[in-house]
Amino acid sequence: MLLLPALIWAPAASSQEAAVNAATGAPATGAVDQLFDELKRETNEVAARRIARRIEREWMEAGGDTAELLLQWAQKAAGEEKYHVALDLLDQAVVLYPDYVEGWNSRALVHLMMGDYDRAMSDLSRALSVEPRHFGAMSGLAGILRHTGHEDEALEVYRRMLDVYPMRRSAQRALLNIVDQRTGDRL
Template sequence: MSSFLILGGMLAASIASPLPAFAADAAQASVASELTTPKQRLDTLFAELKRERDQDKAREISNRIRVEWQDSGSATVNLLMQWASKAVETNRQATALDIFDQVITLSPRYIEGWNQRATLHYQMGNYRKSMSDINQVLAIEPRHFGALAGMAAILTSSGQDELALRAWEQFLDIYPADRKAQEQLGELEEKLAGDRT
């Protein structure tokens, strides 16, 4: 009974001295951000990206998605990713590959470990290994537009234009405002139409 009275008194005190409107909004936003999971934030961002037709605004949304992807939730993995990035920048590919291997072993559901290793394999001309890593990325996050673009590039370079076309279509279904993807799709459609005539 006494705890009820204490709670009632606290409630009355909070009603008697309300927060300024902006402070209340900030408090609500803070509570809302604490309640959202990374998956919920990504789902919201992907819904925004799919609706956005302005290229610049869509790029901002895609950058926010990339920020979400980059945070592994582990300080150790985040540090390893920084080391791997530095190794790539300084042209030490073997070291970077070793670090990416460690990241994937420590956190196999962390898509950027797979994605960054796929990118490095692609840069080194190891297309088969890159495609294998891309498939892992897409198994974890089918909306990973960067992995789909990488897949399309590999398929195009290996002459598999029909499959590359499908990859670009999937990309644009997720990220419709990307002009480069639109151009790539258009070029492939023209090429394939020319091949059929």
């Protein structure tokens, strides 16, 4: 049974939380905020993808060396289909760094690889509570929602994603597919 988490996005961290973010694995909001402003304004798909990769790099590096190393080991284990090893490593990352968004997002991806949608949804929800603009987490969440027949919720997630990352072609296509399906169903 799929448990739908509340699709609530928390506001971005205030500047007073910047020091705490560094210690807990959350990215420094100033640099990330600036990159998101650029991403939202960019109209060139290739340039937007470069900005998105810079944001992803910020998220990856936000936890520090230990968190990044745990993620690298987990990615290697998942690539070798050693999912339980990957989950053990990612469990350590999220316990040590509970605001490290990439720990939660990566753990969700491993759960997805294992076909465990409930746990993946839970981790994606947590990632989005840490970083409401995490377009990777939104993409995963929307994909699960579509796969499980929750088209209305998926549509809302794709809309939110496009508000954050307007040039994300996969989200544009998915949103259009859902709308086209509904329009075709009504004819």
